[in-house]
Amino acid sequence: MHRRILLFIGRRRNWSIPYVLYLSFFVLVPLLLVVLYAFTSETGGFSLENFRKFLMHPEAMNILIYSIGVAMITTLLCLLLGYPAAYLLSRMETRKARLLVILFILPMWINFLIRTLATVALFGFLRLPLGEGALMFGMVYNFLPFMIYPIYNSLQKTDPNLIEAAQDLGANPRQVFFRTILPLSFPGIASGIIMVFMPVISTFAIAELLTINNIKLFGTTLQENIYNGMWNFGAALALVMLLLVGLTSLLNSGGSVKAAEEGGLI
Amino acid sequence: MKLNTDNHIITIEHLSHAFGGKTVLEDINLTIRKGEFVTILGPSGCGKTTLIRLIAGFLKASEGKISIAGEDMTQTPPHLRPVNTVFQKYALFPHLNVFNNIAFGLQLKKLPQDEIKKKVMQVLKIVTMTDYEERDVDTLSGGQQQRVAIARAIVNEPKVLLLDEPLAALDLKMRKDMQLEIKAMQKKLGISFLYVTHDQEEALTLSDTIVVMSEGVIQQTGTPTEIYNEPSNSFVADFIGESNILNGIMIRDNLVEFAGHQVECVDKGFEPNEPVDVVLRPEDIYIFEMSDAAQFSGLVTSSIFKGVHYEMMVTTPEGYEIIIQDYHCFEAGRTVGLRIKPFDIHVMKKERHCNAFEGSIWDSSHVRFLGHNFKCNDDHGFAAGTKVKVQVDFNNVILQDNEEDGMLGGVVSFILYKGNHYHLTVLTPENEHLFVDSHDIWDDGDQIGISISPESIRIEKL
Numbered sequence: 169m170h171r172r173i174l175l176f177i178g179r180r181r182n183w184s185i186p187y188v189l190y191l192s193f194f195v196l197v198p199l200l201l202v203v204l205y206a207f208t209s210e211t212g213g214f215s216l217e218n219f220r221k222f223l224m225h226p227e228a229m230n231i232l233i234y235s236i237g238v239a240m241i242t243t244l245l246c247l248l249l250g251y252p253a254a255y256l257l258s259r260m261e262t263r264k265a266r267l268l269v270i271l272f273i274l275p276m277w278i279n280f281l282i283r284t285l286a287t288v289a290l291f292g293f294l295r296l297p298l299g300e301g302a303l304m305f306g307m308v309y310n311f312l313p314f315m316i317y318p319i320y321n322s323l324q325k326t327d328p329n330l331i332e333a334a335q336d337l338g339a340n341p342r343q344v345f346f347r348t349i350l351p352l353s354f355p356g357i358a359s360g361i362i363m364v365f366m367p368v369i370s371t372f373a374i375a376e377l378l379t380i381n382n383i384k385l386f387g388t389t390l391q392e393n394i395y396n397g398m399w400n401f402g403a404a405l406a407l408v409m410l411l412l413v414g415l416t417s418l419l420n421s422g423g424s425v426k427a428a429e430e431g432g433l434i
Numbered sequence: 435m436k437l438n439t440d441n442h443i444i445t446i447e448h449l450s451h452a453f454g455g456k457t458v459l460e461d462i463n464l465t466i467r468k469g470e471f472v473t474i475l476g477p478s479g480c481g482k483t484t485l486i487r488l489i490a491g492f493l494k495a496s497e498g499k500i501s502i503a504g505e506d507m508t509q510t511p512p513h514l515r516p517v518n519t520v521f522q523k524y525a526l527f528p529h530l531n532v533f534n535n536i537a538f539g540l541q542l543k544k545l546p547q548d549e550i551k552k553k554v555m556q557v558l559k560i561v562t563m564t565d566y567e568e569r570d571v572d573t574l575s576g577g578q579q580q581r582v583a584i585a586r587a588i589v590n591e592p593k594v595l596l597l598d599e600p601l602a603a604l605d606l607k608m609r610k611d612m613q614l615e616i617k618a619m620q621k622k623l624g625i626s627f628l629y630v631t632h633d634q635e636e637a638l639t640l641s642d643t644i645v646v647m648s649e650g651v652i653q654q655t656g657t658p659t660e661i662y663n664e665p666s667n668s669f670v671a672d673f674i675g676e677s678n679i680l681n682g683i684m685i686r687d688n689l690v691e692f693a694g695h696q697v698e699c700v701d702k703g704f705e706p707n708e709p710v711d712v713v714l715r716p717e718d719i720y721i722f723e724m725s726d727a728a729q730f731s732g733l734v735t736s737s738i739f740k741g742v743h744y745e746m747m748v749t750t751p752e753g754y755e756i757i758i759q760d761y762h763c764f765e766a767g768r769t770v771g772l773r774i775k776p777f778d779i780h781v782m783k784k785e786r787h788c789n790a791f792e793g794s795i796w797d798s799s800h801v802r803f804l805g806h807n808f809k810c811n812d813d814h815g816f817a818a819g820t821k822v823k824v825q826v827d828f829n830n831v832i833l834q835d836n837e838e839d840g841m842l843g844g845v846v847s848f849i850l851y852k853g854n855h856y857h858l859t860v861l862t863p864e865n866e867h868l869f870v871d872s873h874d875i876w877d878d879g880d881q882i883g884i885s886i887s888p889e890s891i892r893i894e895k896l
Contacts, residue, residue: 329525332492335512336519337539337590343513347538351529 202410205403218404228389228405235386236412239368242307243315246364247357249308250315254356255349257316258323269320273313280310284377291378302378307368314367315360322356323349366413441467442504443593443626444489449498451484456865458484459650462498466594466626471617473629475637476647477673482630485647486596489628491515503593518587520597524579526571532558532582533567539590557585560619577608584619594626601636613639634674638662646670662715667785668857671713672850678719678756680853682712682781690781693853694752697729697774701781711782716759718778721746721770728771732756734764748772754853789831789869792896793824801893805864806842810891823894828857828871830890833882840883844868846876860884 176182209215222228253272257265275283287306291298326349334348372387381388386409393402444466451459459481466472474482487493489500491512500508507515518539526535533554534541540550558564561581571579580600587595600616601609617640620627631637637644638658646653646661646669654666665671668679682692687702692712704710724731732748735755744763748756748770756772764770793803799812803824816822837843847867848859858876860868868884876882 327523327525329521329523330527332490332512333519333521333525333527334538335492336490336517337586338513338542339538340513343542347542348527348529352527354529 202403202406205400206407208400210400218401219408221401222404222408231384231389232386232408234383235369238303238307238385239365241304242311242368243361243365245304245308246312246315247360250312250360251319251357254316254319254323257320258326265320265324269317272316276313281373281377283310284374288377298382299379300383303375303383306374306378307371310374311364311368314363318359318363319353319356322353322359326352362417365416369413370409443468443470443502444628445499445501446489447499447501449485449488449500450496451481451488451493452496453484457650459488462652464645464652464655466628469624469626471620471627471629471640471642472645473631473637473641473643474645474647475631475634475673477632480647481650482632482647483598484650486519486598486628486630489594490517490519490596516593517596518590518592520580520583520587520595520600522599522602524583524603526579526582526586528572530571531567532563532569532571532574535571535582536567536586536589538586553589554585557589560588560622561585562615576604577612580604580612584616588619588623588625592625594628595620597627597629599630599632601633602631609636616640638674646673648673664780665713665782667782668711668713668850669848671711671780671782676716676757676759678714678716678853679850680712680714680754682710684708684710684781688776690779693730693750693754693756695729697779698776699779699781700777701779704781704783709784709787711784713780713782714756714774715778715780716745716757717743718774719756719758720773720775721748721758721760721762721764722773724769724771727773729774730756730772732770732772734766734768734770737763737766739763752854755851756853786869788828789826791824791826791866793822793893795820795822795893799888801891804842804862804866804868808841808886808891809888810893811888814893816893816895821896823896825892825894826886826890828869830886831860831868831870832885832887833858833860833870833872833874833876834885835882837881837883839885841885842883844882844884846878846880846882849876849878 206218207214207216209217257268260268284306287302287309288298291302296302330348330352331344334344339347369385370387370390372385372391375383375385375388384392386405390402390405390409393405442465444464446462446464449459449462449464450457462485464472474485476482484493488495489502491507491510491514495508498508499506503516527538530538536554536557537550540553545553554567555564558567561584563578563581563585566574566578566582571582574582580603584597584600597616601612604612613636616627616629629637629640638661641658643655644658644661645655648669654661654670656664661670661674665674665677671677671679680692682690684690684701684704684707685696686706687704688699690697690699690701690710690712722728730750732750734746735749736747738745740759743759743761746758746760746764748758750756750772758772791803793801795814795816795818796802796807797818799809800807801810801814801822801824802808814822832840834840842862844860844862846858847861850857850859852871854873856872856874856876858870858872860870860882862868862884
């Protein structure tokens with residue numbers, strides 16, 4: 169008996185059993201349940217009622233479009249703010265840059281709800297109104313590090329010989345940037361975009377807290393439906409969102425998984 | 435004279451470069467003529483890459499002047515210099531295909547599309563890579579990448595092409611083929627090539643002129659035959675080809691003594707009885723059955739077949755080991771006679787006869803040099819603080835296995851076999867060179883302890 173247990177543990181493929189169980193119970197089964205609920209009506213039985221409801225319901229549709237807009241603007245702002253920061257970091261002495269990168273990432277060690285509540289308090293202290301502006305601020309503030317880090321990573325990995333080669337072939341500093349450094353950092357940009365865009369679409373707490381529940385994002389609608397027991401409709405919304413998130417990561421730089429890998433995402 | 439300088443495409447005057455307080459290049463003077471193939475040859479860390487990077491503009495010179503095509507370009511940024519570089523690790527742009535890699539420089543010059551296409555196709559033909567223009571660079575082999583790198587540089591028609599160990603990453607067979615191709619290419623294009631390598635055979639094969647460098651200093655500049663036949667010092671003699679380097683004494687003009695024998699030679703102009711270095715190329719020594727014609731006798735201790743010739747080690751009764759290459763084999767254990775023709779003996783002035791340092795008297799029985807207080811004889815008669823010249827003979831420096839056992843530590847940085855002993859160059863913690871004669875075998879890079887006995891230290895007024 170004892171021997172058999174040892175033999176069982178000794179086989180390397182058996183080590184994956186806990187992970188397979190974990191993935192099945194917490195990822196695969198819930199996903200299947202989402203799909204099942206989405207295609208089931210209130211009364212039970214297969215139906216496309218939930219999707220019809222979503223498509224016919226202008227409010228839900230508008231919220232989705234608005235959420236995509238917020239996510240796009242957030243991503244763009246993060247990119248515009250994050251790229252120069254990442255570029256400057258990559259040019260620094262490694263030791264200094266590491267310290268600064270840690271400082272950039274430091275806020276992430278605090279729960280984002282606490283950070284967002286603190287932002288609300290900050291806006292109150294500065295007598296700034298909560299609303300759309302505050303929402304954008306909160307989004308960018310929360311997700312900026314996710315943009316900086318992968319871009320910094322790919323910039324840092326750029327072979328300095330390539331920059332010298334470009335100079336050698338007659339590129340002035342501006343041309344060196346646009347013809348080598350920028351294109352070589354595309355993988356980092358791609359990862360950054362995925363890492364910002366995807367969570368922004370689904371987040372609801374930031375919108376709720378920073379707009380005093382005045383602005384609803386798609387995540388909010390989803391959460392409200394589930395919270396109010398509309399399991400089937402909620403599941404349909406979740407499936408729509410999942411599809412959207414999947415599409416973004418596919419569209420990003422031609423669906424290049426390699427790019428995301430290089431950018432340090434996977 | 436005027437005509438001559440017009441012909442110079444690169445002129446380097448008194449160029450020095452220091453990095454982190456350490457001198458990497460010291461007072462480099464070099465000219466490269468139009469259409470000349472110049473090779474900078476030296477071991478790793480000799481400053482050859484620094485020199486090429488200074489010419490390309492990637493580094494700023496601490497001192498001196500670099501002129502390219504008659505213009506002072508010492509301060510010119512790299513993108514404005516009329517030179518192009520082939521990098522050691524190719525440095526091809528991974529985000530561009532072969533065509534766009536090669537077209538990179540031309541596109542920056544805003545040349546019309548059809549002209550770019552024509553030029554790129556032309557160079558692809560020169561590097562025998564036609565039909566590869568659409569390929570991704572990371573699908574190419576090392577040799578192919580190297581060809582693209584060369585094409586990318588020469589398409590810009592530089593005044594000088596700089597090549598930084600371009601073949602170092604290729605295997606031997608590929609390297610040999612590429613050497614010939616590079617040489618042919620250079621002849622065809624007619625542009626000057628400045629080629630950096632640590633491979634002496636490569637340098638001898640390719641170059642019109644070889645510049646031998648060591649420790650940031652040019653040791654010798656000359657044609658391959660000059661460098662090979664008339665090395666200017668023992669470093670060059672040892673670095674280029676195989677050679678026997680022995681201590682000798684120049685008795686008088688045309689007569690030199692080494693390995694315990696006086697031998698006729700063709701060198702003159704030395705002081706009577708001046709100590710010299712004698713260089714004998716292994717292929718210049720005649721080896722035969724012991725007979726009256728022999729100048730030296732010896733016992734063959736090893737004999738190895740090297741493909742074309744045999745390489746034999748012969749030990750003379752006086753205890754000197756001499757390497758000989760010959761088409762005939764003399765097996766180990768045989769007694770042989772050796773003879774060297776007068777003009778095959780190359781006599782070089784010694785760079786130094788003993789270690790000499792600047793130091794200062796510490797107290798009545800200590801003198802400070804090399805950053806350490808050495809015990810010395812107390813009869814020097816100088817007051818404390820006096821600046822003095824300290825001399826130590828090569829064979830009076832004691833080397834120890836353990837760094838801690840020595841009065842100070844050091845690293846063996848260069849080893850020269852002198853037939854019956856080793857002449858070592860040891861780098862001290864303060865980056866000074868200490869020269870040591872030793873019968874023990876040490877390795878390059880060995881950490882050692884250095885001791886000098888009080889009796890061996892000679893102190894003189896500066």
